[in-house]
Amino acid sequence: MAQTMLLSNLCIYRKKYGGELSRSANTELESGAGGQTRARDRPYASNMKMLLRTLALAVGVIILIPAAFLIVAPNLNWSAASKPGFLETELGPYIIGKWVRTNAPPRSNPFPANPETLQMGRDDFNEHCASCHGLDGNGRNRFEGDFYPRVPALTDQVQKLTDGEIYFIIAQGIRFSAMPAFSSHHDPGEIWRIILWVRHLANLSPQEKAQMEADVKAQASEHEREMHGTAPPDAGRN
């Protein structure tokens, strides 16, 4: 029985590995019937052993790493109230940045900035973005909550992104962060007009700035009134 199995295995080996392997396997078969394994047959056997060991090790590692992660991960700190570790603060932005640069459409805003398009962009921004990024894009959210990754200001580093990159981020969102994807509920024109307003936020005139600060203050006072029935004097500083 064992002989038959060995023989059929041999046929497979022959087909797979050709003459040389089957020759040495043949001698193994001869010696398997009680004889001594000859010295020249050993390399094949030990090569097979090594191959099997390597395979076992590879399978072990492939199973062990995710298993170890599943055991360790729940014991890490997933709170949004404290700053995360190196992997999230350094590696995360690197990976997301590369993903954005690779996939962003290579085009600039097809809409011209004029009072009408800016007003449309502003309305959408105030409705969908300002609660997190601030009416003036300063990155201070309206929820009195802590975010990690932090909600960024849109007025400094973000202005170095291309129009296409900002478009891609708004359309796709960023998983594992609070940044939502807007492409299913907003047509491309709406997103491009929001980007006009995001660009404008970095170049507000002193009057616009003053008006916006007043709006932020009014919003904060309203919030305090709703929550506590009073508006503290520093409301609006958030």
Ligand code: HEC
């Ligand atoms: C619920 C909160 C929330 C809302 C609403 C939101 N964002 Fe964000 N946004 C975030 C967070 C958090 C990040 C940081 C993501 C990260 O670092 O991975 C972010 C990142 C971004 C970035 C990338 C910044 C960078 O540094 O690369 C842009 C651009 C942006 N948001 C624009 C917008 C616009 C425009 C809107 C509205 C259409 C919007 N966001 C709505 C929370 C929000």
